[in-house]
Amino acid sequence: MNIAKKTRQTIYGITLFFITLSGFAQMPIFKRYYIADIPGLGWLAKFYVTHMMHYIAAIVLIAFVVYVLFDFMFHRSGMNRITGTGYFKIIILAGLIVSGALMVIKNLPTVYFSHTAVIVLDLAHLGFCMVLLCVSIYSLIRKKTWVS
Amino acid sequence: MTSKISRRAFLKGSITAAGSVAATTSIARAAKSMTREKKEPLATLLDISKCIGCEECVYACREANADKYPEPKKPFPKMYPGRVPVQDWSEKRDVTDRLTPYNWLFIQHASATVNGEAIDLTIPRRCMHCDNPPCVKLCPWGSAKQEDNGLSRIDPDLCLGGSKCKKACPWSIPERQTGVGLYLDLLPPFAGNGVMYKCDRCYNRLEKGEVPACIEACPEDVQTIGPRSEILKKAHALAKEMNGYIYGETENGGTNTIYVSPVPFEQLNKSIEIGKGKPHLNKVKNMMADGTNLAKAMIVAPIAGLAAAFGKFYMSSKEDK
Numbered sequence: 001m002n003i004a005k006k007t008r009q010t011i012y013g014i015t016l017f018f019i020t021l022s023g024f025a026q027m028p029i030f031k032r033y034y035i036a037d038i039p040g041l042g043w044l045a046k047f048y049v050t051h052m053m054h055y056i057a058a059i060v061l062i063a064f065v066v067y068v069l070f071d072f073m074f075h076r077s078g079m080n081r082i083t084g085t086g087y088f089k090i091i092i093l094a095g096l097i098v099s100g101a102l103m104v105i106k107n108l109p110t111v112y113f114s115h116t117a118v119i120v121l122d123l124a125h126l127g128f129c130m131v132l133l134c135v136s137i138y139s140l141i142r143k144k145t146w147v148s
Numbered sequence: 149m150t151s152k153i154s155r156r157a158f159l160k161g162s163i164t165a166a167g168s169v170a171a172t173t174s175i176a177r178a179a180k181s182m183t184r185e186k187k188e189p190l191a192t193l194l195d196i197s198k199c200i201g202c203e204e205c206v207y208a209c210r211e212a213n214a215d216k217y218p219e220p221k222k223p224f225p226k227m228y229p230g231r232v233p234v235q236d237w238s239e240k241r242d243v244t245d246r247l248t249p250y251n252w253l254f255i256q257h258a259s260a261t262v263n264g265e266a267i268d269l270t271i272p273r274r275c276m277h278c279d280n281p282p283c284v285k286l287c288p289w290g291s292a293k294q295e296d297n298g299l300s301r302i303d304p305d306l307c308l309g310g311s312k313c314k315k316a317c318p319w320s321i322p323e324r325q326t327g328v329g330l331y332l333d334l335l336p337p338f339a340g341n342g343v344m345y346k347c348d349r350c351y352n353r354l355e356k357g358e359v360p361a362c363i364e365a366c367p368e369d370v371q372t373i374g375p376r377s378e379i380l381k382k383a384h385a386l387a388k389e390m391n392g393y394i395y396g397e398t399e400n401g402g403t404n405t406i407y408v409s410p411v412p413f414e415q416l417n418k419s420i421e422i423g424k425g426k427p428h429l430n431k432v433k434n435m436m437a438d439g440t441n442l443a444k445a446m447i448v449a450p451i452a453g454l455a456a457a458f459g460k461f462y463m464s465s466k467e468d469k
Contacts, residue, residue, distance in 0.1 A: 027288045028310035029339075032232060047286055047316050048435065055442040059449045066453025074461040104443045107436065109280035109401065118290040119306070 011064055016136065019057035023129055025050035058100055065093060072147075085139055086146035092132045099125040189279070189298025190354070191376040191404040193383050194272060197390060198368045201255050201270030206244050208365030209253040209274075212350055216304070217241075217250050218343060220327030225336035232341055235324045246425030247273070249325035249345035253362055256426065258419035260411040269411065271420070272362065272370065273427055274347040275300070275321045276396060276403040280436045283313035283322060283346075292344075298376065298404040301348035306330060309342035318400050318435055319427035322346040376404060383408050401434030 025044045030036040036045035043049045082090070103121050106113045113121070138144065220238050227234070237243070241250040253274040260267055281300040284292040291306040292313055302313065302322065308331045314322045322344040331340025350360035358364070363371040372382065380397060383406045387394050395407040409416060417429040 026286070028312045028315075033229065034231075047312060048438070051286065051439055052442065055439060055446065059442070059446050062446065062449040063453040063456070066450045067456045068453075070454055070457030071460060074457065075464070101446075104446060107280075107285045107439055108443060109436065109440065112294060112296045115290065115293045115303070118293070122288065122290045 008068065011060075015057055015061045015064060016132075018053060019061055020129065020133065022050045022053035022057055026054065055104070058097075058104075062097060065097065081147040083145060083148055085135065085144040089132065089135055089139070089146065092128050092135065096125065096128040096132060099128060187296045188375045188377065189296070189404050190373055191277075191298060191379040191406055192349075192360075192363065193372045193374075193379045193386070194405065194407045195370055195372075195386060196269055196271055196407055196409040197392070199255075199270045199272060199370045200368055201257065202367065203244065203255055204365045204367055205272055205362035205370075206251070206253050206255060208361040209347070210244075210251065212353065212361030213252060213348075216345075216348075218304070218325040218328040218345065220325055220342070221332065222327060224327040225332065227341065228337050234326045235342065236326055237323070238325065238327075246423075247321060247323050247346070247427070248425060249323045249343075252345065252347040254425075256420045258411075258416045260415050260419060262410050267411075269409070269416065271407070271409075271416070271429075274362075274405075275349070276319060276399070276405040277347075277349055278400050279402040279404065280400075280434075280440075282316040282318070282400075282435050285436060285439075286316045287313055295351060297354060299349040299351055299354070301351055302344050302346060304329060304343045304345070307343040308334075308340035309344055310340065311344060313344055316435070318432040320424075321427060323425060379406055395429060399432040401436060 021044070024030075026047070028047075030041070030044040036042055043053075099121055103125060105111060106118060106121065218238065220236065222238075224234055224236070237248045237250055240248065244251055244254055246254055253272060256271040256273050258269045258271065260269060277299050279298070281292070281294055283302075284294045284300045288310070289306060289308060291308070292300060292302045294300045307329055309324050309326070309329060311322070311324055314320050314324070323346065324342050324344050326342040329340070329343035331342065334340060350358075350362075353360060359373055363373055372379065374382075383394050383397065386392065386408045390408070390410050392408050392410045393412050395409065395413045396403040396405045407413075413429045413431075420426070420429060422428045
């Protein structure tokens with residue numbers, strides 16, 4: 001495995017870990033289930049901290065996804081190299097980024113989304129996250145790659 | 149590999165770039181379609197110098213909102229782990245000296261000295277209805293909502309009682325009642341703990357063109373409601389007239405509850421009883437400001453990614469030559 005590929009995988013893995021952790025921390029569960037009591041994990045119960053963490057991880061993820069996308073377009077042989085699992089993960093990532101971006105807009109001052117839109121966005125974002133986690137674990141176990 | 153970069157590959161990249169711009173535009177368009185027509189929020193002005201602490205507003209609030217109060221099912225489901233607190237106010241519905249799920253407005257007492265004269269002041273306290281309410285924006289389920297008239301409220305049919313809104317609120321306003329709400333139909337031992345309650349500024353009365361019950365009932369006309377810009381003008385005029393002070397205009401980035409007092413709020417804050425269900429009168433920084441700043445930085449993220457990819461492409465093309 002070349003260094004560039006390993007670096008990409010490491011950045012993606014770390015970003016995915018922190019964005020998922022800080023995302024789940026948006027729900028009040030880490031304090032209830034003693035996880036925030038583990039030394040070094042107290043921040044998981046601080047909602048403003050996890051909110052910042054989630055935004056920062058999202059910034060890294062968006063920049064990384066755009067970089068990989070264009071790098072692939074400029075340097076690789078074509079879209080036909082992307083595997084079925086790869087396409088599926090791209091769609092889910094796109095869903096996560098779009099629903100997340102809309103939620104960031106919703107959180108800006110003087111922005112009023114309809115109540116239904118907010119609920120749909122919350123559930124869609126959580127749904128995309130759960131599907132991406134499942135597919136990522138499946139890909140790890142079955143050694144499914146993004147490109148052939 | 150890079151020596152094979154063709155005009156085709158470059159064009160493909162450019163088309164994708166155009167696609168990304170189109171996607172960004174689509175997100176903005178989608179966001180616009182989900183937002184409602186922006187109206188000026190309504191704000192309330194509370195002239196503390198007029199309040200006599202008669203509690204007419206407190207009882208009017210209780211009467212007007214009685215049908216919204218929780219009727220919990222007992223016994224409460226056993227919750228795990230053991231640290232999850234049962235919060236039951238259903239046997240203490242008469243409490244009026246603090247905020248509870250059955251008392252969304254209470255009177256706070258303060259003593260102060262004005263022009264060398266000792267005076268007692270009474271302050272009606274309830275939800276501040278922030279401009280950018282953290283309770284609404286950070287609710288993980290969309291249970292809390294903000295209306296375009298500036299009020300924020302919690303939907304009792306959706307709230308799971310996780311109390312995140314209370315922790316996110318700079319004044320810790322929402323109060324929890326266990327044994328009621330959606331969580332009972334899901335996994336009551338393991339998730340949720342009831343419903344959070346707070347002042348909803350009588351949204352149903354406002355929808356009918358009526359003013360909130362606390363405003364209507366006040367015999368001293370302590371409160372006034374109106375468009376925020378007008379209320380702020382009145383507040384500043386009143387503060388100038390009484391040589392007084394304003395609270396709520398800038399707190400947490402701005403709220404729709406504006407207090408005017410003849411005594412500095414720092415002084416009042418030292419005098420009032422502060423604790424559970426009894427909010428402070430401290431200065432409050434804009435709790436959502438960091439998130440707003442990071443949201444702006446987020447716009448740079450795709451540009452940075454694109455620039456990095458172009459940079460790499462440019463460098464490798466140069467090396468190949």
